Amino acid sequence: MHFSSLLTAAAVGIASINAQTQYTATNAASVEAARATARTLSPTSSIKGKTFDRFVNIFLENTDFDMAAADPNLQWIASQGITLTNYKAITHPSQPNYIASVGGSTHSVIWDLFSRISSSARTIVDLLDAAGVSWSEYEDDMPYSGFEGDYINQVNGANDYVRKHNPLMSYDSVTSDLDKLAKIKNLTMFYNDLDSNKLPQWMFITPNMTNDGHDTSVTVAGAWAKGFLEPLLTNPNFLSRTLVLLSQFPSYSTYRLD
Ligand SMILES: *[C@@H]1O[C@H](CO)[C@@H](O)[C@H](O)[C@H]1NC(C)=O
Numbered sequence: 001m002h003f004s005s006l007l008t009a010a011a012v013g014i015a016s017i018n019a020q021t022q023y024t025a026t027n028a029a030s031v032e033a034a035r036a037t038a039r040t041l042s043p044t045s046s047i048k049g050k051t052f053d054r055f056v057n058i059f060l061e062n063t064d065f066d067m068a069a070a071d072p073n074l075q076w077i078a079s080q081g082i083t084l085t086n087y088k089a090i091t092h093p094s095q096p097n098y099i100a101s102v103g104g105s106t107h108s109v110i111w112d113l114f115s116r117i118s119s120s121a122r123t124i125v126d127l128l129d130a131a132g133v134s135w136s137e138y139e140d141d142m143p144y145s146g147f148e149g150d151y152i153n154q155v156n157g158a159n160d161y162v163r164k165h166n167p168l169m170s171y172d173s174v175t176s177d178l179d180k181l182a183k184i185k186n187l188t189m190f191y192n193d194l195d196s197n198k199l200p201q202w203m204f205i206t207p208n209m210t211n212d213g214h215d216t217s218v219t220v221a222g223a224w225a226k227g228f229l230e231p232l233l234t235n236p237n238f239l240s241r242t243l244v245l246l247s248q249f250p251s252y253s254t255y256r257l258d
C-alpha cells in the first residue's frame with residue numbers, strides 16, 4: 001500500500017515534469033491512446049462586454065492585401081463588416097505572429113520550429129480566467145484536445161494541422177496546465193459546442209494548411225472563410241453580440257509593406 005502510493009507520487013512527479021511535451025507523439029497508436037483519454041472541456045460564461053460579449057479571431061495565410069481585397073468571397077465577408085486597412089502583421093514567418101496575438105510579444109521566437117516559452121510568460125487566457133470569461137481554441141484537424149505536435153493528413157501525408165499556427169501552444173504556462181490543454185480543441189469540437197450552445201466568449205479558430213491558404217491560394221482560403229462564416233452569421237448560438245476578426249497574412253515578399 002505504502003509502496004504503491006509512493007509509486008503513484010513518483011508517476012505524478014514525472015508527468016508534471018514532462019507536461020509541456022507529453023502529448024507530442026504522432027504515431028497512430030500514441031494518437032489513438034491519447035485521443036481516448038485526453039480531457040476536453042467546453043466551459044461557457046456570460047460576462048457582459050462594453051460593445052461585444054464574444055470575440056472570434058481567425059487568421060488566413062500568405063496573401064497580400066491587394067489579392068485578398070480582390071477575392072470575391074473575402075469581398076463578401078468584408079461587405080458584412082468593416083475593413084481594417086492599417087492592421088499589420090509584425091514579422092515573418094507565421095509563428096511569432098500567432099504567439100504575439102495571445103501574449104503581446106514574440107518572446108524572441110523568430111522561426112516556425114517547435115518553441116517553448118518560459119512558464120513565467122502569461123497570456124490572454126490568464127486574464128480571461130481571472131475575469132471568468134470562458135475561452136477555447138479550435139484548430140482544424142488537430143487529432144485530439146491538447147495535442148502538442150504537428151499532424152499530417154493520414155491518407156496523403158500533406159501538411160494539415162501545425163503547431164506553429166496554434167497561438168497558445170508554445171507557452172509553457174498553457175501546456176503545463178491540463179485544464180488549459182483541454183480547451184485547445186479541434187473543429188469537430190467547435191461544431192459540437194456550437195450545436196450544444198456551449199461556445200465560449202473568446203475563441204481563436206485556425207483552419208488547416210489547405211483551408212487557410214498556406215499550402216493553396218487565396219481562392220481556397222476565401223472559399224473556406226465564406227463557407228465557414230456565412231452559416232454562422234445567422235446562427236444565434238454563434239452570433240450574439242459577437243465580434244469576428246478575420247486577418248489575412250501578407251506573403252513573405254511584402255510583409256514589411258503590408
Ligand atoms: C477531435 O477531438 C476530439 C476530442 O479530443 C476527439 O475525440 C476527436 O476524435 C477529434 N476529431 C477528429 C476528427 O480528429
Ligand SMILES: *[C@@H]1O[C@H](CO)[C@@H](O)[C@H](O)[C@H]1NC(C)=O
Pocket residue numbers: 141152153158159160208209210211
Ligand atoms: C483540410 O480540411 C479539408 C476539409 O475542410 C480537407 O478537404 C483537406 O484535405 C484538409 N487538408 C489536409 C492537408 O488534410
